[in-house]
Each structure stands twice: as structure tokens, then as C-alpha cells.
Amino acid sequence: MIDCKLAWRNVLRNKRRTLIAGIAVGIGLAALIYVDALILGMEDNMVKSATSSFLGEGQIHREDFRQTFEVDRTVNNLAEVVESIRQEEVVEAFTLRTLCFGMISSPANVSSVSMIGVDPATERYLSQIDEAVVEGTYFEGTSDRQLLIGRKLAELLEVGLGDRVVITAAQAGTGDLAQEMFRVSGIYYFNVQEMDQYMAFVLIGKARQMLALGDETHQIALKFHDAYLGRDQDHPFWNKYSRNGNEAVGWTVLLPQLEAAFELSGFSTLIIAIILFGVVSLGIVNTLFMSLHERMFEFGVMRAVGTHPVAMGRLVILEAGALAVLSIVLGMILGSVTLYISARTGIDYTGIEFAGVTFRELLYPVMEVRQFIVFPLWVFAFTVGIAFYPAIYAARLTPAKAMRKSF
């Protein structure tokens, strides 16, 4: 159509102005893409951090265990549940754990601790403790008094490999205090304070014995083939195992503030987008008006010669569209380049805690198709929308006024 041809050529006519305006919008788009990618990367990183370091993608407990951590509240019908889970296709791996609060003491110091009884063989598929061991071994010895603690805790207690510590905890049933001696057989480092300072891992058999649990456990930690299941609280799996006094929950329930924080991030991206485009839109309108002003006489001639007012307005809109396309290309290039650079170097937020999760690895922004399709469409719609102001102005011009105005 003649209009499109006209619009493109007009936009390219003043390359410098078009370039400057295009860069402005492009930067806005690039910034939006980058922030979104960053947030996605952050979410990815945090979820992985939270679930694969220890938590698992889901857990099964007795209904009110999470509120009180009472040692008596063990999983109901354990054998049945375990058997059933074994058959589940969606479950990639699972492990049993005992969990209780206790006191750990060495000759040098005393500290409160979460004593966790694990089955090393199955535990290693669920948590990364085995990978985090820096000294000693991951339960490779023969003794049932093996103990795995974090480096921070070891420092605090002033113990090293082979040293003895005593853990005191309350037993199930009677509530009597039980004390057992353990020997430090391994030390791990997670760079997550909660894990490095407040957790102690022992063999589940020993833990059960110490706490008088018999064959019971407090927690079944799960990992799925499809990581998304952990986020989907409506999946039938959760319902299936939340019965008979048990509760099966995904990590979104275990870490509610994480999920909430994600929602917040989505909201902040929106705010940032609005802010950026607010500032940019003024620039666009200014640019369009200036280009109009420059061509006032020409517009007058076009009107004189019989071009409809609507067609004049349409021309302005199309020009804005052409400008938008150019800017989008610029923005996508800029966005890709900055993302590429960040994807190579990563962003160091390690050690920082947000919403209950500590960053353990470098942040890598995540590029998604959506950023390069949906966002540019927003930009396009936005730019064209803003253009209605100058477009209406152009349409309303009477030929005489236009030609008079330019002198």
C-alpha cells in the first residue's frame, strides 16, 4: 500500500532522529527483557537451591508435624505409603528421614541443632550433601555413630574429623531425654548458614534407636521427573498422599514466602515496564510532533490534493509503527547482547538470602522466547497507541492552516 511505502520512507528520511528515538525505545525494551530474564534466572536458581540442596521437591509428613516438630508425630502407615510411592511413575526418587531438635555439645561448646537421620543410599539422590562434603566421607564407614556436620558448626564446636560430640534430644513416647555419642565422620560446606551451622546428619537407624522410634520416620522427601509437579499443588499426587492423617505438600507450600516472592517479582517487572515506557513515550510523542512540524507544508499539499484526514492520521500511525519496528530490532539486539554477556559471566549474589533461600550459585539470566515476542508486541502496541495523539492532530489539520503554519 502506498501508505506503508510512504511511512517507511518518511521514517528513514531523517536517519539521525529516527535512530535516536529508536535507541531510546530500544533501551527501554532491552532493559525490560534483561530484568525479566534476571528474575527468571533468580527464580530458577532459588528453586533449585531450595529443593535440591536438601528440601526436595515435595515432602510427606504427619499432618501437624511441620508446625510443632514433635518427635511423636511420625508418618502414618509408613510401609503402605512407601510401597505405594515406589510404584508411582511420577516419582524419580524418594528418601526417608527422621527430624528432631536437639542439643549438640563438644568439650568446647554447645549449640542447638536439627538432628536428621538419613539413609545415605537413597538420600544422595535427593540432597546435595554428598556433593558438599569437603572433609571426610559421606557415611562410607562402618560405625553406626557416624556424624556429618557443617563446617560452621564444626568450627563452633571446635571439632574435626574423628572427634566426639554428644547429641541430646527428647525421645518419642516418654519425652525422656536421650543422649548419644557420635563421631564426626564428615564435614560439608554449603554456604547456606542454616545448613552449615544448624544441621547434623546421622544414620537413620541410629536416630530411630536413639529416639525410640522403632521403624517410624518423620519425613519422606520426594523428587519428581517433572520438576514442575512440585509447584502444582492441584496435581492428584498431593491429594493421594494427603490422607490418613498424613500431609503431602510441594515446595511451594513448604516455602510459602518463596512463591509469594515470585509473585512479587512478576508484579515489579510490570511496574518497571510501566515506568520505563512512561518515560519513553514522551520522547516518542515529541519525536513524532517534530517530524510533523518539519513537514507541515507537505502535509498541507497532501490534504489540498485530496488526501483524507483519516489517511493523514493513518500515515502518522504507520510511521510510528515503522519506528516501533526499528526500535524493537535495536532493543532485541541490545537485549540479546547484554544477556549473552551475563550468561557467560553470571551474576554473583552468592551468600545473599532472599525469601528464606540463600543463593549458592551464580545467577544466570534466562532467555525466553516470550521476552522476544510478547515484550516487543507490547512495545509495538504502546508506540502505536501513543501515536494517536499526533495522528489526530495531523488529521485535524486544514490544508490552509498547515501551509500557513509553516511560515
Add this chain to the structure above:
Amino acid sequence: MEPNNPSGVIVTEAVTKVYSDNGVPVEAVRGIDLTIKHGEFTAIVGPSGSGKTTFLNIVSGLDSVTSGRVWLAGRLLSEMSGRELSDFRRDSIGFIFQAYNLIPVLTVEENIEYIMLLQGVPKSERHRRVDRILEKLGLAEFAHRVPVKLSGGQQQRVAVARAMVAEPVLVLADEPTANLDSKTGAELLDMMRELNQTTGMTFVFSTHDRAIMERATRLVTLRDGRIDSDETRD
């Protein structure tokens, strides 16, 4: 002459135009009665401020009257809506301005074609007419050039081509030779006079160029918004 459908290409009756120049009312045109017939090669002259340009704007529908009536090709301009006026200009009038006639980003060919595109003329017919007029006015070699690459005289010739290609009822030219040197201007005017004589196209000029005044068959002089004299020559 019938009062409601007078004959003549342009007929004005007591046309007056007052506009506001930053709050100060200016009577640019005062009560002009004028009839221009088919085939005329008429120049409207007068000093600056005499109202020539305003008058031309009025009779072409580019501007509205404060009072009075204007008929163009038998149609009463005040009865037409903005849209009708637009279409009417498109179909009935060829415009030539002093400068900046052409759309800078379109080639000569595209510029000439533009009006026919607005009219919805089919492609083959458009191309036929464009080729014919380029040929006729000796512009064939510039067909693919953009205006900025043409001399002033060449640009004005293209403007003439565009003005005529849609076969309008009349051609209105506002100071078409003002930016040209005398030789080029004379050539342009000769070309237009020839068109006037061979095709019978009505030409109305607003000018103070002697060269035009010499070639015109009728000379209307305006002063302070009124007709001062109206001379017909052979």
C-alpha cells in the same frame, strides 16, 4: 445565470473572508464576485496582502468563507462536508504551489501516481496515464528520481504533470514561477499555455510575475481584498 446552479468553472458571490491573526481580525477578502469560464488562462494579481492567496484557497475549498457563496464546477462548496470537499479537490482540481509541491520521499513517477491512488484508479490505467504525461511533458528520463535530485524547474514541471494527470476541471497555481529564474519560468509557462490551448484545461494563477501576466488571457487585479480591475485580452 441561474442563482443556484450557475455556469462557469468557478463562480463566487459576495465572498468575504475574515480571519484572526493572533487575536486581531483581518479582512483578507471583501465581497468578491467573480466568474471564471472553461478554457480561461487567467492571472489574479495584486500586491502582497491583497488577498490573492486567500482567495485562491477559498475557491479551491482549502479554506472556508466567512460569508458569500462559492460554486466550483457547478457544486456549491459550502454544501459539502469535509470529506466531500477532500474528494472533490482530488477529482476536480490540480494544484501547483510555489515550492514543496512534491512528496520528497516518492519518485517522480510515484508522485504523479499519488492522486490516482487516492482515486482508486486500477494499476494498468495509472501506469498508462503516468507514462503518457511523462512523455508529453518531456519528463520520461526523470521518472525514477526523487524530487531533491531535480532542479527547481524540473520539480515544477512534475508538479504540473501531477496536477493534470487526474484530468481535473481546472488547474490552480499559486506563484508557480516565484522560485525560478526567468528563463525556466518562461519555459514552464509556455508549456502550461500550450496545454491550455490543446486540451482546453482552465488555468488560474495567483502571481506577480510579469511573464504570467503577459501570457494570461484575463487579468484580475485585487487590492485590499477587492477586485480592482478585470481585463480580458484576446
Add this chain to the structure above:
Amino acid sequence: MITFKVAFRNVLRQKRRSLLTMLTMLGGFTLAAISIAWSDGTYNVIIDMFTRTQLGHIQVHGAGYLDRPTLYNTVNDYTGVGERIGSIEGVVGWSPRIYSAGLASVGEKSAGVRIIGIDPAKEIRATRFDKKIITGRTFAQSGALEAILGKGLAEALKADVGDEIVIVSQGADGSIANDLYEIVGIIDAGDATSNQTALYLTLADAQELLVLHGRAHEIVIIAEDLDDVAPLTATIEKVIDRPELAVEPWQEFARSFYTAMKADQQGTWIMVFIIVLLVSVGVLNTVLMTVLERTREYGVLRAMGVRPLQVIRLVIYEVTVMAITSAAVGFLLSLVINYLLSLHGVPMPTVFTYGGVEFSHMYTEINARSFIIPAVTVVLSAIVVSVFPAIRAARTSPAKAMRTH
């Protein structure tokens, strides 16, 4: 000066364009101002909150305690040290504390606890301890074997005021520490973790339990003003003159929060940078186009004999007029907005923790730098960006310029 008058009138001459340009600058200014006010406000309030009510602004420990909090690393003669600190100007209060870990049981329920021994009188004055009690009362007198629980802990133990609680821990002499206390109050310590694990005893009781007579792990100091913390830390160090003790400001003992805060503030600066960038681009566009349009005018000026520098000044003044107006209006606008927002803070849809500290509200703060920084950057960048077109205007050759039209 005549140039200024001309510049001013030029701005008024093309109302729409000037208005749009000023709006751009105004938008940028206001957004930058609010971002900074928001960031500063939230962090300052949060810091004030957790320092004033829990951690104090400055802490004194035995050297190395922060890194490795053992039972044995204590501040000996804490009363003497404390009193000397209390006499320093700018110190509102000080309070000694003892920390240990243990197991507490009420009836059949037990939980791991963090034992905190406090001096009730001093603690009330320094951190308003009594105001945080939600059920029951604060400690009556030392030596009465009373305990106060965090509310989460009380829930976990299903304990209430009047119940008996048994505490087991390890004494400094290696013995098992074991005693019975009466719960006299339940407290809201301010954050979820503390509420879940905190168990308060009087300092004397804690010293008795843990065999730490005359010793304490920490002296918490509250300063009058958050901004005084750095110089005050230095003063305290000098006054107490005990090289084996470490005096730390909150930036050190709340390091994870401090690091997180710094990282977040970086983000804010980057956003302000981008905003200013966008504004500059907008201004560049406008000024450049205006200059090009007025080529003929500048040609006439130069022909008349106006010197290049004066033409440059003309262009720059125009931009400056617009920039300063925008900054002024922006100042008022952001003042109003910040004031409204700062009245009560903006509640967040959910509470989340960052750097170990809970954020439940966002606050804005009306401070100098949330105006000065945007003002300086917006005005400066507008001027800098106009230099290029200004030079272009000044360089116009009169003859060429007048031929153009």
C-alpha cells in the same frame, strides 16, 4: 542578561515541544527521586527497627565471637565496660547478654532453644523489652527462676504463663546444666526465627545455669542516631581501651543483611541510571531538532555578529531553563508523593525475608539525596547532552543557513 531572556522566550515559543520535553525530564526526576526515597526509606526504617529493638546499633564481644560464638568467649567485667560506655555522649543505653543453646521441655513436649540471659532493667531501657511482651509480664527480680518464651516456642511447647519449663544445657565448666523455671511471660521478639527459638532468663539466672558468673557474651549498645554509629564505634573502642574486645557496628554483626542491602541498592542505582539515560536521549532529540530547524535564525544571528560562544550559551540556557523548571516541579511532586507514602508505609502483599530480615512494609523517606541526586543528574545530563547540538548551532555559516530556506 539578554541571552537568558531570549532563551526563556524561546522555551515559551514552542509550547508543546517544551512541555513534552519538560514532562520527560519531570517524569525521570520524579521516578528517580521516588526510587531513591523508597530504597533509603525502607532500609533505614528496617535497620532502625532491628537495631533498636533487637540487635542494637553497636555490639561489644570478645574478639572472634561473631565468627565463632562459643560459650567461653566472654566479656569479663562487663559491668565496668558497660558503665564506661554508658557515660559516652550519644549512647542511649546498653545491655549485657548471655547466649547459649539448650533443650527446653514443658510437660512432654521439648524443643531446641536459644537461651538468652538479659538484665531486665537495662534491657527495658535499651530495647524496650517490656513493650514486646504479649502475655504475662516481664521479669520481676533476679534469682526468681523466671523464664519468658518467644511466642512460636510457646506454641510448639503448648506452654502458657504459669507453666513450668525445664532447661537443659551445658555449663562453662563442662557440667550438664539443668534447672526448672516458671514461665512468666510470652514475647513477640519481632521475627519468626527468634519467636520460634528464644527463651529469656534473667542474666543472673543464666549465669548461674551456665556457670558464667560475672561474665557475659555481648554488650548491646543503642545509639541516639543511626547516622552516628560509625564515629561512635570508634569512640567506644577508645574509651574502653580493651584490645581483647571487639566493638562492631551493625554493618558487621548483621553482615548478611548489609550485603543483601548493598546488592539491592546497586540495583536501584542501575535503574536510576537507565531512567536518566532515557531522559537524556529524549532531550537530545528535542534539542537537536530544534537547533536544526532554527538554522536560518542562527545564521542571521551570526551574520549580525553574535559570537559562537554566545550562540552556544543560548542553546544551553534554553535547556537549562527547562531542566530547572522540571526539577523544581519534580521536587514538589516527589515531595508530595513521598510524604503521602511515608505516612504509613506501603504494606507488601506478603511478608518476605531478605538478608535474614523480615520486610513487611515498604517505606519512603524524605531526605536530601533523594532530591539532590536526581536534580543533579537530570539537569547535568540534559546540559551535557545539549552541548553537541549547541556547538552545531554555533558553527552555522550565515550564508549557508540563509540559503537553506
